[in-house]
Amino acid sequence: MPTAAAASIFPRLTRMDGYYGSYVPVLAIIVVGAVLVTAMFLGNRLLRPSRPSPEKQLTYESGVDPVGTGWAQIHLRYYVFAYLYVVFAVDAVFLFPWATVYAGLGWVTVGEMGVFIGIIAVGLVYAWRKGVLAWT
Amino acid sequence: MIVQALGVRTVDDLSEFGTDPWWLSLIKAVLIFVFLLLLTLFNIWFERRVVARMQHRAGPNKNGPFGLLQSLADAMKLMLKEDIMVKAADRLLYVLAPVISVIMAFLAFAVIPFGPVVDVPFTDRQTPLQLTDLPVGVLFVIAVASVGIYGIVLGGWASGSTYSLLGGMRSTAQVISYEVAMSLALVAVFLYAGSLSTSEIVNAQQRLWYALILLPSFIIFWVSMVGETNRAPFDMPEAEGELVAGYFTEYSSMKFAMFFLAEYINMVTVSAVATTLFLGGWRAPWPLSLWDGANAGYWPVLWFLAKVMMFMFVFVWLRGTLPRVRYDQFMALGWKVLIPVALLWTVAVATIRAMTLDGGLDRRVLVGGALVAVLLFLLLSIVGERAPKEEPEAEEQPFDPFAGGYPVPPMPGQRLPRPEPAGVVPGGAQPDQEDDTARRSATEEGD
Amino acid sequence: MAEERVVGVGAGAAGFGGYDRGGGEPGGLATQDMVLNIGPQHPATHGVLRLRITLDGERIVGCEPIVGYMHRGVEKLFEVRDYRQIIVLANRHDWLSAFSSELGVVMAVERMLGMEVPERAVWARTLLAEMNRALNHLMFLGSYPIELGAITPIFYAFRERETLQQVMEEISGGRMHYMFNRVGGLKEDLPAGWLDRASAAVAAVRRRVPQIEDLIFGNEIFLARTRGVGTISPELISAYGVSGPIARASGVDFDLRRDEPYLAYPELAEEGVLRVTTGEDGDCHSRFGMLLEQVSVSLDLADACIARLRSLPQGPINQRLPKILKAPEGATYCWTENPLGINGYYLVSRGEKTPWRLKLRSASFNNIAVLPEVLRGCVVADMIAILGSMFFVVGDIDK
Numbered sequence: 001m002p003t004a005a006a007a008s009i010f011p012r013l014t015r016m017d018g019y020y021g022s023y024v025p026v027l028a029i030i031v032v033g034a035v036l037v038t039a040m041f042l043g044n045r046l047l048r049p050s051r052p053s054p055e056k057q058l059t060y061e062s063g064v065d066p067v068g069t070g071w072a073q074i075h076l077r078y079y080v081f082a083y084l085y086v087v088f089a090v091d092a093v094f095l096f097p098w099a100t101v102y103a104g105l106g107w108v109t110v111g112e113m114g115v116f117i118g119i120i121a122v123g124l125v126y127a128w129r130k131g132v133l134a135w136t
Numbered sequence: 137m138i139v140q141a142l143g144v145r146t147v148d149d150l151s152e153f154g155t156d157p158w159w160l161s162l163i164k165a166v167l168i169f170v171f172l173l174l175l176t177l178f179n180i181w182f183e184r185r186v187v188a189r190m191q192h193r194a195g196p197n198k199n200g201p202f203g204l205l206q207s208l209a210d211a212m213k214l215m216l217k218e219d220i221m222v223k224a225a226d227r228l229l230y231v232l233a234p235v236i237s238v239i240m241a242f243l244a245f246a247v248i249p250f251g252p253v254v255d256v257p258f259t260d261r262q263t264p265l266q267l268t269d270l271p272v273g274v275l276f277v278i279a280v281a282s283v284g285i286y287g288i289v290l291g292g293w294a295s296g297s298t299y300s301l302l303g304g305m306r307s308t309a310q311v312i313s314y315e316v317a318m319s320l321a322l323v324a325v326f327l328y329a330g331s332l333s334t335s336e337i338v339n340a341q342q343r344l345w346y347a348l349i350l351l352p353s354f355i356i357f358w359v360s361m362v363g364e365t366n367r368a369p370f371d372m373p374e375a376e377g378e379l380v381a382g383y384f385t386e387y388s389s390m391k392f393a394m395f396f397l398a399e400y401i402n403m404v405t406v407s408a409v410a411t412t413l414f415l416g417g418w419r420a421p422w423p424l425s426l427w428d429g430a431n432a433g434y435w436p437v438l439w440f441l442a443k444v445m446m447f448m449f450v451f452v453w454l455r456g457t458l459p460r461v462r463y464d465q466f467m468a469l470g471w472k473v474l475i476p477v478a479l480l481w482t483v484a485v486a487t488i489r490a491m492t493l494d495g496g497l498d499r500r501v502l503v504g505g506a507l508v509a510v511l512l513f514l515l516l517s518i519v520g521e522r523a524p525k526e527e528p529e530a531e532e533q534p535f536d537p538f539a540g541g542y543p544v545p546p547m548p549g550q551r552l553p554r555p556e557p558a559g560v561v562p563g564g565a566q567p568d569q570e571d572d573t574a575r576r577s578a579t580e581e582g583d
Numbered sequence: 584m585a586e587e588r589v590v591g592v593g594a595g596a597a598g599f600g601g602y603d604r605g606g607g608e609p610g611g612l613a614t615q616d617m618v619l620n621i622g623p624q625h626p627a628t629h630g631v632l633r634l635r636i637t638l639d640g641e642r643i644v645g646c647e648p649i650v651g652y653m654h655r656g657v658e659k660l661f662e663v664r665d666y667r668q669i670i671v672l673a674n675r676h677d678w679l680s681a682f683s684s685e686l687g688v689v690m691a692v693e694r695m696l697g698m699e700v701p702e703r704a705v706w707a708r709t710l711l712a713e714m715n716r717a718l719n720h721l722m723f724l725g726s727y728p729i730e731l732g733a734i735t736p737i738f739y740a741f742r743e744r745e746t747l748q749q750v751m752e753e754i755s756g757g758r759m760h761y762m763f764n765r766v767g768g769l770k771e772d773l774p775a776g777w778l779d780r781a782s783a784a785v786a787a788v789r790r791r792v793p794q795i796e797d798l799i800f801g802n803e804i805f806l807a808r809t810r811g812v813g814t815i816s817p818e819l820i821s822a823y824g825v826s827g828p829i830a831r832a833s834g835v836d837f838d839l840r841r842d843e844p845y846l847a848y849p850e851l852a853e854e855g856v857l858r859v860t861t862g863e864d865g866d867c868h869s870r871f872g873m874l875l876e877q878v879s880v881s882l883d884l885a886d887a888c889i890a891r892l893r894s895l896p897q898g899p900i901n902q903r904l905p906k907i908l909k910a911p912e913g914a915t916y917c918w919t920e921n922p923l924g925i926n927g928y929y930l931v932s933r934g935e936k937t938p939w940r941l942k943l944r945s946a947s948f949n950n951i952a953v954l955p956e957v958l959r960g961c962v963v964a965d966m967i968a969i970l971g972s973m974f975f976v977v978g979d980i981d982k
Contacts, residue, residue, distance in 0.1 A: 092319035099326035460732025548818030
């Protein structure tokens with residue numbers, strides 16, 4: 001039961017082997033990863049040749065000399081998608097904790113969450129109607 | 137906190153984690169790296185061999201037994217290659233991008249359970265076959281996957297090349313579209329498991345896999361995990377027909393190898409997540425589970441691997457079978473199919489679950505709910521973009537035989553003007569002068 | 584004010600510049616027309632074709648094929664080679680239909696000389712030309728799915744190509760540039776037992792080609808990417824002189840094998856073996872389907888030729904030629920239905936041992952010329968699908 005788990009975890013918040021203790025191994029992965037990446041780069045540096053020339057360092061553009069840089073001012077076509085993404089990502093983040101505790105709360109929370117999802121669905125339908133989801 | 141049921145010791149609650157001594161955690165972390173690196177070498181070989189079989193080829197079979205060392209040889213080759221950094225690149229981000237990609241790919245595996253609690257050899261300690269677990273385990277995986285995309289986006293941006301930039305942009309759009317579907321598909325799992333922690337979700341599937349009772353979630357998750365890892369048929373970020381190589385066009389040597397590594401680890405990661413959430417994780421599949429020892433000791437690692445490889449095979453199968461989806465079709469699939477279906481399914485599962493928890497099933501509620509669901513679905517499928525405005529018909533243009541600077545034929549509806557003999561001038565004007573003017577005007581028209 | 588800026592290619596290269604999407608108010612930003620370069624070194628162009636594409640947002644507003652990166656001045660070279668040597672050059676511009684391209688030259692010279700070709704040679708030529716057609720189409724049946732991201736069909740296509748290639752190699756010694764035609768017939772007689780092997784190869788290919796169809800032709804992603812994409816109207820086809828399978832896919836019922844018969848085609852058409860199939864839609868999908876159908880027709884024709892060659896009495900397969908071959912003064916135009924379309928040679932001779940002028944009309948050049956019209960108004964994402972479905976060989980464009 002998650003509630004029981006939470007109860008057994010909270011008193012140990014202050015101890016490193018408790019709640020935060022479970023995050024420490026995540027750091028271990030990052031440390032080992034950093035070591036690995038460093039080793040890879042070092043090995044690469046020792047083994048590889050390095051003879052740069054101006055031609056090599058040109059960016060590739062279908063065989064013609066590149067004009068300007070790749071950093072053009074770009075119209076992000078999908079910025080509307082990005083907005084929608086934020087909406088739905090937050091939606092999902094709200095749904096996650098709800099999903100874990102909902103078993104104990106019953107019909108009321110189902111109704112509430114239904115309303116929440118309904119509003120978001122209407123938003124999606126609205127965006128759809130407005131033609132935002134068309135990619136042209 | 138270790139239950140002794142059927143000879144299987146499983147993690148009872150999260151307090152099991154965080155009690156390992158530091159050396160054990162370090163060993164586990166290193167083991168995860170070793171496991172993933174070996175699995176990547178194996179998977180590259182596996183993919184090449186399987187695709188080769190599908191294409192009447194042999195595939196790599198020279199280096200090592202069955203060609204198993206081929207990927208290692210390729211990795212060594214990449215290590216020996218000159219590292220070219222293009223002038224236009226942003227140096228710091230250019231180096232950082234593959235590093236982010238690769239470390240984030242490893243990181244997600246911190247919370248994947250490989251098996252139950254086992255004895256550590258040579259000691260009297262017991263430890264779960266999982267580096268750690270968090271109360272928000274799955275959320276952690278999703279978060280890490282999102283950060284991993286930064287590697288691709290930054291790599292595309294830092295290369296200073298248009299192809300890379302576009303590849304990176306596509307990747308972003310793809311991920312933001314498919315991550316939503318992915319997350320929403322998981323809500324149903326949490327509804328049933330009552331937890332976000334991976335080990336508890338595995339425990340909750342002791343009797344029945346969620347892939348069976350939550351089939352729509354499973355399918356949505358599966359589709360979006362292919363989209364999330366940029367694999368065929370959703371591999372637009374590296375569509376070689378259009379973007380050459382996409383975000384890693386300008387990468388070479390070790391940095392290229394890292395992107396490659398990250399891609400394959402990501403495939404394993406999503407496969408492992410799918411296994412954990414839907415296929416009962418490390419638990420033995422049905423006929424095997426009749427044997428009591430199947431879920432004890434180190435055996436479950438084998439079942440886990442087998443399930444992961446099943447997903448890997450499907451990845452390879454898709455690549456060998458399907459053409460690439462066009463970009464807008466892909467986005468439409470995500471936003472117009474997967475997300476609405478996932479939303480509806482979440483509501484449906486919540487309702488059904490509440491009913492079963494309530495005990496008695498009220499027929500009217502069920503019918504009403506189904507009706508609402510059907511109505512919502514119809515609403516979603518009926519709406520669509522408003523018809524695009526008709527563009528005004530292009531006006532009939534007089535025929536210009538040199539449109540664009542080179543000779544062109546008359547278009548349908550245009551008429552070829554009757555050629556006038558050059559230099560033949562009616563009337564009594566001086567032939568030479570007239571001839572010159574005519575020629576000059578003809579040249580001007582030509583431009 | 585259209586400001587031009589050159590950047591790389593990309594189907595996602597949407598909305599560069601201050602282009603505002605979806606009917607919104609541009610918000611004061613000037614719309615930039617952007618120029619994209621596809622090629623000369625780009626994986627989608629199978630060689631060194633370059634397309635200069637002008638974009639307005641996602642839409643292509645203009646496209647200019649820039650050709651000539653592979654120009655070898657073949658027409659000028661023709662003028663300083665004698666007729667035997669010209670065959671070598673002639674089979675090189677379209678390296679996928681070498682035999683058919685040789686055929687045009689020798690037929691033009693034969694016509695000028697008024698030379699009769701032995702009957703066996705006529706049927707053998709027809710057989711080899713049709714096998715060459717199947718080989719060519721199989722190449723595109725494999726490479727087009729690759730453009731769309733399906734990597735498997737090409738291996739199936741190459742297995743079939745290999746089967747046919749083997750008999751072609753056995754008879755001519757070449758795998759691409761067969762160099763098997765001679766003025767007055769073929770280089771050598773058919774090897775003993777070759778007809779059986781050719782017949783077996785054709786049967787094997789006929790049995791296995793449907794696999795390619797099953798692999799890709801009905802695939803939903805394939806349909807979504809090709810149906811209604813890159814439609815060419817019959818009027819446009821006539822305006823640009825587009826020919827071959829691309830023209831027939833648009834419903835233009837024109838095939839030189841039937842409409843201006845050469846070799847043994849009149850007889851084959853009478854027997855009903857030579858079927859000219861036409862499509863309706865003129866989109867990428869029907870162009871691809873046209874290749875599939877043409878392969879099966881070619882295999883039927885090959886079978887009919889093999890059967891006829893078996894029943895023909897023994898006899899010569901070429902004519903004895905003088906040491907110095909001179910075409911009499913005059914001019915002739917000889918065109919043939921090459922796999923990719925009409926391939927024509929306009930031969931002007933002044934009675935020398937070299938032609939005074941030999942104009943080459945190659946199929947791909949005209950077929951690619953229509954691209955600006957097809958691509959105009961398309962979204963960039965469809966460009967690769969359309970480009971691939973124009974079935975061109977760069978050497979055939981640039982000559």
